Amino acid sequence: MKLTRDARFSTICIHGGQEPDPATGAIITPIYQTSTYVQDELGRHKGFEYARTQNPTRSAVEANLAAIEGGKAGFAFASGMAAINAVATLLEAGDHVVVTDNTYGGTYRLFEQILTRYGLTFSWVDTSRPELIAGAMRPETKMVFVETPTNPVLRLTDIAKAAEIARARGAWLVVDNTFASPALQRPLELGADIVVHSTTKYLNGHSDGVGGIIVVARDEDAERVRFVQNAAGAILGPFDSWLVLRGTKTLPLRMERHSANAQALAGFLASHPKVSRVIYPGLPDHPQHELARRQMRGFGGMLSFELASFEAARAVLNRVRLMALAESLGGVETLICHPATMTHASVPAERRAAIGISDSLVRISVGVEDVADLEDDLRQAIG
């Protein structure tokens, strides 16, 4: 199965990095559930020695995601946080990182509560304003780490501008592309050096596996990440790799439906008298709607909205029937959550307030159900 150089995105998702199994011709890469490989003779083997270092199912998902993100190589990890932690090992004590002030709470916890103990320093800035990124750069800044759109207030960073600023200082631009997915946004094309994902979300897409991926644009970064992946060992297992591979085949279809459903729900919420604010990049009143149109090929499946009070938010969260009250996002089923006490509980209250995560903010990961059923559920829950 040879992909031509000009194969389009949906074709790459299905065929990128995929070959029929060499042993049987199976069209789907098998789950190579093994820890080791028998060698032909001393010093001669088939390219596989030990499964932390090489596993064909993991290699298949890594090649697939490298193709989907348009990178040189991909490396699959046991979780999104393991992938982000591995990216951070490119740094050395004394290095400084400029980070989006509104990243996933777990990224904040990893950077501030663990990595600062190893001599790294972090400046948390509103990267939706490029001048603030530029202003935060120091001689020892080695990385700019951006999440766009952010979770849960859906602020966007102009990736091309961030790349320009990072490149001028010889720093890596790393983009956490979990929220948009490569179906909507390909940061390497816009000048980023490294993309990370929690594959737990849209790439897997079916809420049945935890994982992470790093895709790099350059060979020298590939060498470093490959070394860290093997040396530190936080690899993605074969079955979870297989689940992500199953997921990426339908990524473009799912993202189209996620985006259409979210756009419709955002419109419904915006006209609801009990909803004081709707945050969705596809709404013309989103402060970065124009950037979203330029930088993304669809506005995604995540939206947030505010009610009058925490009590009102609590009532909606407890009354929904079809939507599931749960953390996480990006699966086919719709999830609803309360960022202040769930996904962002590890972020101090004053930082949450500064970012705009109020106690009355509700986040929805809009699934691919019939949108009329989702609207009915919200209507009865809001009352």
Ligand SMILES: Cc1ncc(COP(=O)(O)O)c(C=O)c1O
């Ligand atoms: C944007 C983003 N990055 C990273 C992570 C961490 O991924 P994982 O939960 O797979 O470790 C999450 C998890 O919610 C996330 O939303």
